Amino acid sequence: MADLPATPLLDAVRTPDDLRKLKPEQLRQLADELRAEVISAVGVTGGHLGSGLGVVELTTAIHYVFDTPTDRLVWDVGHQCYPHKILTGRRDRIRTLRQGGGLSGFTKRSESEYDPFGAAHSSTSISAALGFAIANKLAGKPGKAIAVIGDGAMSAGMAYEAMNNAEAAGNRLVVILNDNDMSIAPPVGGLSAYLSRIVSSREFLGLREILKKIARKLPRPFHEAARKTDEYARGMTMGGTLFEELGFYYVGPIDGHNLDHLIPVLENVRDAEEGPILIHVVTKKGKGYAPAEASADKYHGVQKFDVITGAQSKSPPGPPQYQNVFGEALAREAATDPRICAITAAMPSGTGLDKFAAAHPDRFFDVGIAEQHAVTFAAGLAAQGMRPFCAIYSTFLQRAYDQVVHDVAIQNLPVRFAIDRAGLVGADGATHAGSFDVTYLATLPNMVVMAAADEAELVHMVHTCVLHDSGPIAVRYPRGNGVGVELPAVPERLEIGKGRMVREGKTVAILSLGTRLAEALRAADQLEAKGLSTSVADLRFAKPLDEALIRRLLTTHEVAVTIEEGAIGGLGAHVLTMASDEGLIDAGLKLRTMRLPDLFQDQDKPELQYKEAGLDADAIVEAVLKALRHNSAAVAGARA
Numbered sequence: 001m002a003d004l005p006a007t008p009l010l011d012a013v014r015t016p017d018d019l020r021k022l023k024p025e026q027l028r029q030l031a032d033e034l035r036a037e038v039i040s041a042v043g044v045t046g047g048h049l050g051s052g053l054g055v056v057e058l059t060t061a062i063h064y065v066f067d068t069p070t071d072r073l074v075w076d077v078g079h080q081c082y083p084h085k086i087l088t089g090r091r092d093r094i095r096t097l098r099q100g101g102g103l104s105g106f107t108k109r110s111e112s113e114y115d116p117f118g119a120a121h122s123s124t125s126i127s128a129a130l131g132f133a134i135a136n137k138l139a140g141k142p143g144k145a146i147a148v149i150g151d152g153a154m155s156a157g158m159a160y161e162a163m164n165n166a167e168a169a170g171n172r173l174v175v176i177l178n179d180n181d182m183s184i185a186p187p188v189g190g191l192s193a194y195l196s197r198i199v200s201s202r203e204f205l206g207l208r209e210i211l212k213k214i215a216r217k218l219p220r221p222f223h224e225a226a227r228k229t230d231e232y233a234r235g236m237t238m239g240g241t242l243f244e245e246l247g248f249y250y251v252g253p254i255d256g257h258n259l260d261h262l263i264p265v266l267e268n269v270r271d272a273e274e275g276p277i278l279i280h281v282v283t284k285k286g287k288g289y290a291p292a293e294a295s296a297d298k299y300h301g302v303q304k305f306d307v308i309t310g311a312q313s314k315s316p317p318g319p320p321q322y323q324n325v326f327g328e329a330l331a332r333e334a335a336t337d338p339r340i341c342a343i344t345a346a347m348p349s350g351t352g353l354d355k356f357a358a359a360h361p362d363r364f365f366d367v368g369i370a371e372q373h374a375v376t377f378a379a380g381l382a383a384q385g386m387r388p389f390c391a392i393y394s395t396f397l398q399r400a401y402d403q404v405v406h407d408v409a410i411q412n413l414p415v416r417f418a419i420d421r422a423g424l425v426g427a428d429g430a431t432h433a434g435s436f437d438v439t440y441l442a443t444l445p446n447m448v449v450m451a452a453a454d455e456a457e458l459v460h461m462v463h464t465c466v467l468h469d470s471g472p473i474a475v476r477y478p479r480g481n482g483v484g485v486e487l488p489a490v491p492e493r494l495e496i497g498k499g500r501m502v503r504e505g506k507t508v509a510i511l512s513l514g515t516r517l518a519e520a521l522r523a524a525d526q527l528e529a530k531g532l533s534t535s536v537a538d539l540r541f542a543k544p545l546d547e548a549l550i551r552r553l554l555t556t557h558e559v560a561v562t563i564e565e566g567a568i569g570g571l572g573a574h575v576l577t578m579a580s581d582e583g584l585i586d587a588g589l590k591l592r593t594m595r596l597p598d599l600f601q602d603q604d605k606p607e608l609q610y611k612e613a614g615l616d617a618d619a620i621v622e623a624v625l626k627a628l629r630h631n632s633a634a635v636a637g638a639r640a
C-alpha cells in the first residue's frame with residue numbers, strides 16, 4: 001500500500017460523536033487530514049473525486065454541528081459522500097469503494113445508520129429529507145432533516161416540486177445548496193446564471209447579513225422595522241432569491257471551505273425557530289488537489305491515479321467506446337442532414353455527444369439534469385419536422401418514462417432514443433444498471449427497439465434511426481468498449497424488424513439480443529464440441545420481432561434459448577408470447593429465456609456481474625443441457 005497520509009486527528013475520529021469531542025479550532029486540521037485520506041483512497045479505487053473534495057469542510061461542519069444520525073443527513077446523488085463515509089465509521093473499508101463486496105460509491109441505507117436515504121440518481125434529496133422532517137414532526141420526535149444538493153442537481157424539476165411543498169416542515173428542514181458552479185460538465189441554463197449573479201452580488205448580501213445580525217441583537221419591537229429594511233435590501237438583490245419566493249429563508253452565499261463561517265452559520269440555522277432554511281454554500285469542485293482543480297471536469301469520475309502526479313491509470317488502447325462510436329456516427333450523419341439535432345441531460349461526454357457538439361454546436365442541446373424535459377423537448381422538435389436524438393443512459397431514462405409514453409409514443413412522434421449504459425454497468429452498481437429499458441420500451445405500441453451487438457452494428461443502427469421518420473425508435477448499447485470489429489465506412493439502413501443469422505446449426509438455436517452475442521457464439525463452440533449443432537441469431541430488434549426468423553428457428557430446432565442484457569419482460573417475454581400465440585410450444589419445443597435475475601445486483605466488474613446473473617457462455621451451455629435432459633415424460637407424469 002502506498003504510504004498513507006499522516007492523520008493523527010482523523011485516526012481518533014471513527015464516528016461523528018468522536019468528531020464532536022474536538023475543539024472548533026481543531027477542525028481545520030481534521031478537514032485537511034480528511035481531504036488527504038479521500039485523495040489517497042480514491043487514488044487506489046478510482047471513483048468520484050472532485051465532488052467529494054469540494055465538500056470536505058461542509059461534511060465536517062455538518063456532522064460537527066448537527067446531531068447525526070438523529071438529525072437525518074441526505075446527500076443528493078451521493079457521489080460526494082466519501083468524506084461522509086470516512087467520518088461515519090467506514091474509513092476501514094473506504095479502499096473497497098465500488099468493488100465487488102465493497103462499499104457502494106453512493107449513500108446506501110443498508111450500509112450505515114448515517115445513510116438514512118440511498119441516492120445516485122440526482123435531485124431526490126429534498127423530497128426525501130422532507131419525508132424525514134414531517135415524519136419526525138408528526139411523531140413528536142426530535143431530529144431535523146438536512147438535504148445537501150448540488151447546483152447541477154438543482155436543475156431538475158423534482159427539486160422544485162419538493163421545495164414547493166416544504167413549508168409544512170418549518171424549521172425541521174434545512175437545505176444546503178452546494179454551489180460549485182459545476183455539474184459533470186459546466187452547468188447550463190438560467191438557474192446556473194442566476195446562482196452566479198447571487199454569488200457575484202455579494203456586497204448586497206453583505207448588507208443584508210449585517211442587517212440580519214443587527215436585527216437579531218435588537219429587542220423584538222424593532223424586529224419589524226429591521227425586517228422591512230431587510231425586505232428593502234432583499235429587493236436590491238434581484239427581487240429576493242428564488243428560494244425565498246418558494247418559502248425558504250435564504251442564507252448566503254457563504255464560503256463552503258471556511259469553517260469559521262460554516263460553523264456559526266450552521267449553529268444559527270440549527271437553533272433557528274424559522275424554517276425551512278436554505279443555505280447557499282459556495283465551494284470548489286476538486287478543492288485542495290491541484291490536478292483536480294486544474295482539470296476541466298474537476299476529476300468528477302476518475303480511474304485509479306498516482307496521487308503525486310494525478311496521472312490516471314490508462315486502460316490499454318483497445319476498441320473505441322460505444323459512446324464515442326455513437327457520437328461520431330451521429331456527427332457524420334448530421335453533416336448531411338440539417339434536421340438532425342441532439343439532446344443530452346447533463347451528460348455530454350458520457351453520451352459521446354461532446355463529439356456531436358464540437359461539429360454541430362447549434363444543433364446540440366444540454367438541458368441539464370432534466371430528463372423529463374429532454375424527452376418532451378425532443379417530442380416538440382420531432383413534431384416540428386426535426387430529427388431529434390435524445391441520448392440518455394438507460395437508467396436515467398427511467399425518470400422520463402411518462403414523457404416517452406404520453407408525449408412520444410401515443411403521438412407516434414419520430415424521436416430517436418440513444419440508450420447508452422444498457423445492461424450491467426459495473427462499479428456504479430444497481431442504481432445505474434440499464435436493466436429495464438427493453439421491458440419498459442418494447443411494451444409500447446409504435447415503439448421500435450434495437451440493440452447493437454457490436455460497434456459496427458451501432459453505426460448501422462444510428463443510420464437506421466436517422467431515416468426512421470414513421471415513429472419513435474430506440475437503440476441500446478452497453479457502457480465501455482466495443483469488441484474490436486471494423487467500423488463500416490458506409491452505414492447500412494437496416495430493415496425494421498429483421499434479424500440476422502450469424503451461425504447455422506440444427507439442434508440448438510440461440511436467439512441473442514445485443515452484445516450477449518459474443519457469449520452466445522462462445523457457448524455455440526462449446527455445444528458443438530459436445531456434438532450439438534448450434535444456430536446463433538442476432539435478432540437486432542426486440543420490437544418488432546423478426547417473426548419469420550424466430551418461427552423458422554423454433555420449428556426446426558430441439559432447443560431454443562433467448563438471451564438478453566435486460567430484466568424479465570424483454571426479448572424473452574416477447575418471443576414466449578409469440579410462441580404461445582402461435583402454438584409453437586405445444587409441439588414439444590424446449591424454449592428457455594435467459595435474462596437478468598430478479599434482484600438488484602451490487603457493483604462489481606461487469607463480467608463478474610454477468611457471471612453472477614447467469615448470462616455468460618457457461619450458463620448458456622448449462623441451460624441448453626438442462627433443457628435437453630428435461631424429461632417431458634416426467635412432466636406428463638406430474639400431470640397424471
Ligand SMILES: Cc1ncc(C[n+]2csc(CCOP(=O)(O)OP(=O)(O)O)c2C)c(N)n1
Binds near residue numbers: 051080150154345369
Ligand atoms: C437523474 C440523474 N441524471 C444524471 C445523473 C448523472 N450525474 C451524476 S452527478 C451529476 C452532476 C451533479 O452536479 P451537482 O449536483 O452540481 O454535483 P457536483 O458533482 O457538482 O458536486 C450528474 C449529471 C444522475 N446521477 N442522475
Ligand SMILES: CC(=O)[C@@H](O)[C@H](O)COP(=O)(O)O
Binds near residue numbers: 048120301350425479
Ligand atoms: C454519479 C453519476 O451518476 C455519474 O457520474 C455516473 O457515475 C456516470 O456514469 P459513467 O461513468 O458510466 O458515465
Ligand SMILES: [Mg+2]
Binds near residue numbers: 178182
Ligand atoms: Mg455542482
